[in-house]
Amino acid sequence: MDGILMMGGAMALLLLLFALGVPVFLAFLAINTAGVALFLGPQAFGLVANSLFTTASTSSLTAIGLFVLMGEILFRSGTSEVLFEAVDRFVGRLLGRQFVLAGLLATVFGALSGSNMAVSAMMAKSVFPGMAARGYDRKLSIGMILGGASLAPVIPPSVLTIIIATLANVSVAGLLLAGVVPGLLLGGVFIAYALIRVRWNPRLAPGRAEEGDTAAADRPGLALAALRCLPFTLIIAAVMGLILAGIATPSESAATGVLGAMATAAVFGNLRLGMLKDALRGSVLITAMILVIMASSTLFSQLLALSGATGQLTEWVTHLDWDPVWMLLAMMALVFVFCMFIDQVAVMLVIIPIYLPLVGVLGFDPLWFWLLMLLNVTVGGITPPFGYAMFAFKGARNDVSMTELFAAAWPFVGLFLLGMLVVGIFPSLATWLPGLL
Amino acid sequence: ADLRLLSSFNSTQKPTYAVLERYLANVKALSNGGIRISVAGPEVVPIFEQLQPVTSGTFDMLYTHPVFHAGNGSLALTVDAMAVDPALRRSSGVWDAIDAFYQRKHKLKLVAMMSVSNEGYHLFTKQPLSPAGDLAGRKIRGTPTYFGVIEALGAQPVVLPGSEIYSALQTGVIDGAGWPAAGMVSMRHYEVAKYRLRPTFGAATQPVFVNLDRWNKLDAKTQQVLLEAGKKTELEMPALGDAIQDEEDAELNKRGVQVIQMSPATAAKVRKAFVDSIWKLGADCCRDEAAALRAMAIKAGLTQ
Amino acid sequence: MSGTAAAGMPASRNLAALLRLHDRLTEWGVLAAMAALALIVAAFTLEVVARYGFNTPTRWTADLVSYLLLFVTFMAMPHVTATGGHVAVTALLETLPAADQRRAGQVIALVGAAVCALLTWITFGETLRQATSGVRMMAAYPVPKAWISLWIVYGLASSALYFLRLALWPPAQAD
Numbered sequence A: 001m002d003g004i005l006m007m008g009g010a011m012a013l014l015l016l017l018f019a020l021g022v023p024v025f026l027a028f029l030a031i032n033t034a035g036v037a038l039f040l041g042p043q044a045f046g047l048v049a050n051s052l053f054t055t056a057s058t059s060s061l062t063a064i065g066l067f068v069l070m071g072e073i074l075f076r077s078g079t080s081e082v083l084f085e086a087v088d089r090f091v092g093r094l095l096g097r098q099f100v101l102a103g104l105l106a107t108v109f110g111a112l113s114g115s116n117m118a119v120s121a122m123m124a125k126s127v128f129p130g131m132a133a134r135g136y137d138r139k140l141s142i143g144m145i146l147g148g149a150s151l152a153p154v155i156p157p158s159v160l161t162i163i164i165a166t167l168a169n170v171s172v173a174g175l176l177l178a179g180v181v182p183g184l185l186l187g188g189v190f191i192a193y194a195l196i197r198v199r200w201n202p203r204l205a206p207g208r209a210e211e212g213d214t215a216a217a218d219r220p221g222l223a224l225a226a227l228r229c230l231p232f233t234l235i236i237a238a239v240m241g242l243i244l245a246g247i248a249t250p251s252e253s254a255a256t257g258v259l260g261a262m263a264t265a266a267v268f269g270n271l272r273l274g275m276l277k278d279a280l281r282g283s284v285l286i287t288a289m290i291l292v293i294m295a296s297s298t299l300f301s302q303l304l305a306l307s308g309a310t311g312q313l314t315e316w317v318t319h320l321d322w323d324p325v326w327m328l329l330a331m332m333a334l335v336f337v338f339c340m341f342i343d344q345v346a347v348m349l350v351i352i353p354i355y356l357p358l359v360g361v362l363g364f365d366p367l368w369f370w371l372l373m374l375l376n377v378t379v380g381g382i383t384p385p386f387g388y389a390m391f392a393f394k395g396a397r398n399d400v401s402m403t404e405l406f407a408a409a410w411p412f413v414g415l416f417l418l419g420m421l422v423v424g425i426f427p428s429l430a431t432w433l434p435g436l437l
Numbered sequence B: 001a002d003l004r005l006l007s008s009f010n011s012t013q014k015p016t017y018a019v020l021e022r023y024l025a026n027v028k029a030l031s032n033g034g035i036r037i038s039v040a041g042p043e044v045v046p047i048f049e050q051l052q053p054v055t056s057g058t059f060d061m062l063y064t065h066p067v068f069h070a071g072n073g074s075l076a077l078t079v080d081a082m083a084v085d086p087a088l089r090r091s092s093g094v095w096d097a098i099d100a101f102y103q104r105k106h107k108l109k110l111v112a113m114m115s116v117s118n119e120g121y122h123l124f125t126k127q128p129l130s131p132a133g134d135l136a137g138r139k140i141r142g143t144p145t146y147f148g149v150i151e152a153l154g155a156q157p158v159v160l161p162g163s164e165i166y167s168a169l170q171t172g173v174i175d176g177a178g179w180p181a182a183g184m185v186s187m188r189h190y191e192v193a194k195y196r197l198r199p200t201f202g203a204a205t206q207p208v209f210v211n212l213d214r215w216n217k218l219d220a221k222t223q224q225v226l227l228e229a230g231k232k233t234e235l236e237m238p239a240l241g242d243a244i245q246d247e248e249d250a251e252l253n254k255r256g257v258q259v260i261q262m263s264p265a266t267a268a269k270v271r272k273a274f275v276d277s278i279w280k281l282g283a284d285c286c287r288d289e290a291a292a293l294r295a296m297a298i299k300a301g302l303t304q
Numbered sequence C: 001m002s003g004t005a006a007a008g009m010p011a012s013r014n015l016a017a018l019l020r021l022h023d024r025l026t027e028w029g030v031l032a033a034m035a036a037l038a039l040i041v042a043a044f045t046l047e048v049v050a051r052y053g054f055n056t057p058t059r060w061t062a063d064l065v066s067y068l069l070l071f072v073t074f075m076a077m078p079h080v081t082a083t084g085g086h087v088a089v090t091a092l093l094e095t096l097p098a099a100d101q102r103r104a105g106q107v108i109a110l111v112g113a114a115v116c117a118l119l120t121w122i123t124f125g126e127t128l129r130q131a132t133s134g135v136r137m138m139a140a141y142p143v144p145k146a147w148i149s150l151w152i153v154y155g156l157a158s159s160a161l162y163f164l165r166l167a168l169w170p171p172a173q174a175d
């Protein structure tokens, strides 16, 4: 009980500091250090120092810096503009077409990367400014990017999926494949949602005339537009192709993706030293901002694990002894609430071993259950108040406030939950593809 | 007494966790439940950072593999290059030498130094050995512990984080990997690599340490139980671990992971390469102590 | 591009000269971080080429890039602090009148200075411990851990100083 009280207190304090406008990383550092001093004593301060060290030197997190750099280069070299123009050219009559582009790109880059933060920051840098400048509704644009970025751990490759599968003792290949259909489905749902919103309220997207006129005069022909998109596929090839061909690991492919972005910029004649320097500068500042938060917050969930609160609450839920359907809802609800406040991987390390025996008892299909769990922890990246994907977006776009991000995220959290409901009702959406193995 | 133990392994890593479970069960039985040990795992402190919090007294006990503190003065790592003979490890003076080293260097009292089983480490691959009986030209993931073995087989070591092994095998970035023999099932590597090389090499050694200040404050009875449980588990463990390894091997056979036997000459070369790598790490860590320990182990016939 | 312009500056000319040195150091830090990020790209690319093209994987890339990531983070951190760039939820603050906002910002900066100073002391102590007991990274090339930890100390110490500057001499216009 002490642990749970402590957990409640720590979360309340965290919320209070957030609300007062204390920078996120400071709130975590203050609470973690105070927590260590109070409950473990000052001789344990080494834990604080080491957690900063371990997180900031996690090699898979280099993908964040590299994807941000990719986004910076695409934006600063005007390469992202080429894509906007091509979309105008191809589907110029479709109202809200750039929402479709944002959704598609976020899904594609989500598929390339395993990190929602990396994609969120990259898209915030490369695609968001163009959409905002064209008069697309900011909130809906942000939401599309956050939603699409959240698909990164769902669609393979994904380290999070491998961690969950290993802990949960289900086929890694199976769980990776299980994410493909729900991931693409969610991507589709996001795009459909944007188009429906625009249909109801055309002011969310610039009118056909306003946007079309300028483009019509000096718009390149259809063939030329397609041709101009071609270099862009270089990047996708540089990332995805090298992974699939077994040439590079996902982390390495983020670096080759940067080279791909440089090559694309070169094709359009925009590869200049000054541009690269600005891109590097922007990237290190964003990377620092994101990683400082990550490094400061890791210990929070570790201390909660140490207090025993996470485990006690999870044990409590597993002993509710309800019908399977209600058990499923309770088990998922607990994870959802945890992930509003704490880091996903830390949540998984505590919860999975406790849930594991119950999955068999309740007669759930393991792949289906753990895929729901994957979707559930993934959406944690965009549930306020603590969501890495939102922090990453904010890091990349200082002119967007956290309040705006929170407001933009909620509808997409809702869509995610809707997607989980659909997968929950139709398990074959998850189990069909792995069944072909 | 109530003691807080930090573990580098959690319950999902069954073969390695079984060693700790056995030790805890023995402590419980020998103390009639008088000693209560609560376990915190890697979800509380990441594995590579666990030594310091026990040295500083934040936790009372540590259950780990010495490679996790290899950069920190890890003399116990060299026991991986010694025969799995718990009695001889004690009578030869090896056990006491390591105990003395950790007391002096890390303020930690050694209470148990158990082997997971008689099988230590192995390589597993996507393809069988070449006609020449080696892995020439292949890329095998490994840590410094495995570099010698990988090179002895004519392959190139690739350094990758453990979490990336699965996908690197799947896509073909690497052709195989080195890993404890007990772990191919829990890590699900069998899904993407269908051959395991035998014989295994080395001995996975799992010590339990107690913070020295805490140790000195424990009453003699408690101290004796912790030590006695260590001695008992050391003796029980190789056989118990072999049974678990048999289950693991049966599971691998069922999953279609074939055993590839190395020729006796290759196996000897592999074993020597491993032992050399381990003693080199020992020398890098603690030159004089490692040299003395090696002399002691050679004299007792525990290592080459 | 003088990105540290938002950082606080006192009226005293001698002190201001000293603090401009601080700003210059921060700028060098950002440049070093930029070089480090470029090095990550180069190292990963080299590893792919060496491993796939020449079947000679390196043994240092994986470790080097992880150290470089830490370096990038803490070398660029002071600049983020100086420009008030850390992520915060400012909705409540924005409802306050300008003068109160300014005062609240000063209080938060003071908290930031205290927290970062405490963390500087903690990480410095840990780095010193690593140096004196000879802790090295567990890697193919076991470099001393203190060489890497040291950048955390730098990032936090410089940030503490910036928070103090922001508390004492808040920027004229909070935007």
Ligand code: NA
Pocket (backbone or CB within 6 Å): A110, A111, A112, A113, A114, A115, A151, A152, A153, A154, A155, A156, A157, A158
């Ligand atoms: Na992905």
Ligand code: NA
Pocket (backbone or CB within 6 Å): A339, A340, A341, A342, A379, A380, A381, A382, A383, A384, A385, A386, A387, A388
């Ligand atoms: Na969240």
